[in-house]
Amino acid sequence: MKTISPIRTLVFLAFFFICFESISQQFPELESFNQTRLDYNQKGMLILGTWAVGNMIWGGIAASQTSGQTKAFHQMNLYWNSVNLVIAGLGYWQASKETPSSDFWQTMDAQSGIEKILLVNAALDLAYMGAGMYLKERGLRKDNVRLIGFGQSILLQGAFLMVFDGIMYAFHHTHAQDLPKIVQQISLSANGVSIYVPL
DSSP: OOOOOHHHHHHHHHHHHHHHHTHHHHOTHHHHHHHHHHHHHHHHHHHHHHHHHHHHHHHHHHHHHOOHHHHHHHHHHHHHHHHHHHHHHHHHHHHHHOOOOOOHHHHHHHHHHHHHHHHHHHHHHHHHHHHHHHHHHHHHHHTOHHHHHHHHHHHHHHHHHHHHHHHHHHHHHHHHTHHHHHHHTOEEEETTEEEEOOO
16 A cells, blocks of 8 residues: 655645735735725724614713612613723724724634624623523612612613624624635635645
8 A cells, every 4th residue: 555755744734825816916806805994894893883872872962860769770871881981983983994904814713703792792691681680680679779870771782782782693693604605616726736725
């Protein structure tokens, strides 16, 4: 049985890595793919920021004109969305400053990263809703209108974020289906040899 020499193995491995290193220079189509991902993020942060500003204005006005449980509800809306506004601002700034990459591995990391973040956020949203229900139930047992109002607010905000993150995930996950199609349509050229990369 004929064996493959160590030198041939090393040459093959070197050739393999050269081919895959060339991916970052051979996929200009990925710039458009990444730009779409960034556009989704920017639009999502605008939606989150709009929700935050609306809740802060509504909460600030309503809290000054109400009392008891309703006042607590609007106060928590105001507090909660001041954090949302900071997150939306930072997220929008980050997406607007990022340059769409044509590198294959950077594209894979970024696409996988945003989907994982949204799934983690969805789990946190469920935790927020659980905390809201707990505060509301505790407030009812202790006849504490402040806890009831806070619980109702956190339940509302968690539900909104759950829907928001779910929709964002759906858009990004659907967009990710275009990546294999892009790679399949491209032939890589390394050392004068044309290579087709099926996924």
